[in-house]
Amino acid sequence: MRVMLMVFPTRTHVYSMAPVGWALAAAGHEVRFVGQRNPREVASFAETGLDAMWFGDELDIARHRQLQVDGNNAMQGDFRISESRPECYTDEYVRNVYEHWVDVFRWTTPDSLLDELVRFARQWQPDLVVWDPMIYAAPIVAHALGVPHLRMMYAADQTARIGAQYRDLRASRPEDTAPDPFVAWMSAAVGRFGADYDEALRYGVRTIDCHPSYLRYDGVDVDYVPARFVPQNKPMAIPAWVLERPERPRVMLTLGISNRQVLGVEETSVGDLLDGLADLDIEVIATLNASQLASVRAIPDNVRAVDFVPMNELLASCSAIVHQGGGATISNAVVNGVPQLVIPGTTWSERGSAVAQVKRGNGLLVDLEDVTPASVRDGVCRLLEEPSFRECALEVRDEMLATPTLDDLVPELERIALCP
Numbered sequence: 001m002r003v004m005l006m007v008f009p010t011r012t013h014v015y016s017m018a019p020v021g022w023a024l025a026a027a028g029h030e031v032r033f034v035g036q037r038n039p040r041e042v043a044s045f046a047e048t049g050l051d052a053m054w055f056g057d058e059l060d061i062a063r064h065r066q067l068q069v070d071g072n073n074a075m076q077g078d079f080r081i082s083e084s085r086p087e088c089y090t091d092e093y094v095r096n097v098y099e100h101w102v103d104v105f106r107w108t109t110p111d112s113l114l115d116e117l118v119r120f121a122r123q124w125q126p127d128l129v130v131w132d133p134m135i136y137a138a139p140i141v142a143h144a145l146g147v148p149h150l151r152m153m154y155a156a157d158q159t160a161r162i163g164a165q166y167r168d169l170r171a172s173r174p175e176d177t178a179p180d181p182f183v184a185w186m187s188a189a190v191g192r193f194g195a196d197y198d199e200a201l202r203y204g205v206r207t208i209d210c211h212p213s214y215l216r217y218d219g220v221d222v223d224y225v226p227a228r229f230v231p232q233n234k235p236m237a238i239p240a241w242v243l244e245r246p247e248r249p250r251v252m253l254t255l256g257i258s259n260r261q262v263l264g265v266e267e268t269s270v271g272d273l274l275d276g277l278a279d280l281d282i283e284v285i286a287t288l289n290a291s292q293l294a295s296v297r298a299i300p301d302n303v304r305a306v307d308f309v310p311m312n313e314l315l316a317s318c319s320a321i322v323h324q325g326g327g328a329t330i331s332n333a334v335v336n337g338v339p340q341l342v343i344p345g346t347t348w349s350e351r352g353s354a355v356a357q358v359k360r361g362n363g364l365l366v367d368l369e370d371v372t373p374a375s376v377r378d379g380v381c382r383l384l385e386e387p388s389f390r391e392c393a394l395e396v397r398d399e400m401l402a403t404p405t406l407d408d409l410v411p412e413l414e415r416i417a418l419c420p
Helices: 011-026 039-047 061-073 091-107 111-124 137-145 158-171 181-191 258-262 270-278 311-315 327-335 350-360 373-385 387-401 406-418
Strands: 002-006 030-037 051-058 128-131 149-152 207-209 224-226 250-254 283-287 303-306 320-323 340-342 363-365
Touching: 002 011, 002 111, 002 137, 011 030, 011 039, 011 128, 011 149, 011 327, 011 406, 030 111, 039 051, 051 111, 091 158, 091 181, 111 137, 128 137, 128 406, 137 149, 137 181, 250 270, 250 311, 270 283, 270 303, 270 373, 311 327, 320 327, 320 373, 327 340, 327 350, 327 387, 340 350, 340 373, 350 363, 363 373, 363 387, 373 387
Parallel strands: 002 030, 002 128, 030 051, 128 149, 149 207, 207 224, 250 283, 250 320, 283 303, 320 340, 340 363
Antiparallel strands: none
16 A cells, blocks of 8 residues: 655654554555645655655745744743643633634645645556645645545644544533634635545544553554664664663763754753763763854863764663653653652743653653752752663553554554554
């Protein structure tokens, strides 16, 4: 069968979806990335070894990220989708965030792009579409062709969380007869191709989720297909020191690549993070580039700063990791059984995921406003000195390793393609 993968064109998202493409290709199926142009990430697609095609105008990633952060003032302050405090989930919050994200998704799905994608898809005739939660062009194209489609998560399911909150809000307000903005948008979008709205347009026929189960929200209308996480890093020669057994506890420090690639700024102080680790008898591997280190007076003696190193291979020798809470970073640490200190960012699901880890017992969090050298030092010391964190991290690792692989799921994906 032919499978079309549609993903937000940045490295993290491409790498998150590539493993399902590998599993399908290994089973003999024709697999192809299809989506909007982003010339800066051509290498990321090529690194997966899968075919790729691009359509439409170039996607302005920086503008897209800015829309996520403060478009129409809807995501400032108390209206970020990354909010995780239940007491902040007011009616105003839910409505603002839900309506704003419908606007963001609509902005990334222009009619001209849809026309090109549908024209190509009608010619290529895919049997299945697998899509990234940021790319709603995918379910529109699939629905226009009458092809089954599945989502594949790259982090915790924030769209389903806010969707469930909006559903409950409307149920509690029967006098509110205004149309659901998502339904209105999707009805018009698929209507252009002669199709009617279907609820599967929200979250796909099913949703493949390769992240730990404790990151999933309760009460959402999603049929999840759990799968084992597959680490994927930028191909490169691995430095010999990465594989050597460290003489002292090794701690990885990373802030991910999204902010440094797109916005060029970090939400927390790199200096405070390094100062917090400086006085500990540990070896710190900090994956920070020159711009991230520009404000640092001096790199501590126990810190090795490198621009990039394969995360999965490095974590195999680590006793803890300090990071910003991205979905791929969390899962890389999970499959290596490494306790995690999260300094959660505010882009997507970082804080909610950190809270879930604290509850599960394999990690701690320090909120952005609470980051000081002392708070970072205390958190890392607890992870290294209290056995419960390591024990729980190993339990979570074993749970993940017992989850079906994507290869195991191929027969189910074939069944869905044949009998959606």
